[in-house]
Amino acid sequence: MTAGGYEDLVEEAKRLKSVERPGIIKAIEEARSHGDLSENAEYHAAREKQSFIEGRLAELEDKIARAEVIDVAQMSGKIIRFGATVTVADEDTDEESTYQIVGEDEADISTGRLSVTSPLAKALIGLQSGDSVDINTPGGAKGYEVVKVRYK
Numbered sequence: 001m002t003a004g005g006y007e008d009l010v011e012e013a014k015r016l017k018s019v020e021r022p023g024i025i026k027a028i029e030e031a032r033s034h035g036d037l038s039e040n041a042e043y044h045a046a047r048e049k050q051s052f053i054e055g056r057l058a059e060l061e062d063k064i065a066r067a068e069v070i071d072v073a074q075m076s077g078k079i080i081r082f083g084a085t086v087t088v089a090d091e092d093t094d095e096e097s098t099y100q101i102v103g104e105d106e107a108d109i110s111t112g113r114l115s116v117t118s119p120l121a122k123a124l125i126g127l128q129s130g131d132s133v134d135i136n137t138p139g140g141a142k143g144y145e146v147v148k149v150r151y152k
Helices: 003-032 041-066 119-124
Strands: 085-090 096-102 113-115 132-137 140-150
Touching: 003 041, 085 119, 096 119, 113 119, 119 132, 119 140
Parallel strands: 096 113
Antiparallel strands: 085 096, 085 140, 132 140
């Protein structure tokens, strides 16, 4: 993953530990004070949220421990690899789109961050400016031309 993606995971884990976890503990204590737990909807909802928080925290800690952080700022070249920011043009419409190829956990297509495991990213890896690629999509085959490759 990129350094930014790693930092996002670390920040989320810190927030869960320092804000969410103490808040849910207080909510459980308050719900317990209301009496009979078998019919206490607040208690059951708080316990369910606690379970979600603990599960997410375990998942984040595992990903952080196993993360291979790649500093894109130290990368250069003309060939598309993980971390590259790539501008592609749709061969049918000439519409250009720019994506950065990132890890699965940091992918967000609305901000132009494309998962390295996506079909488009897989097809782009190893190409360079001027190369063309055809991708099978649910809507049929689409052709793209690589316009620009940069590392930032």
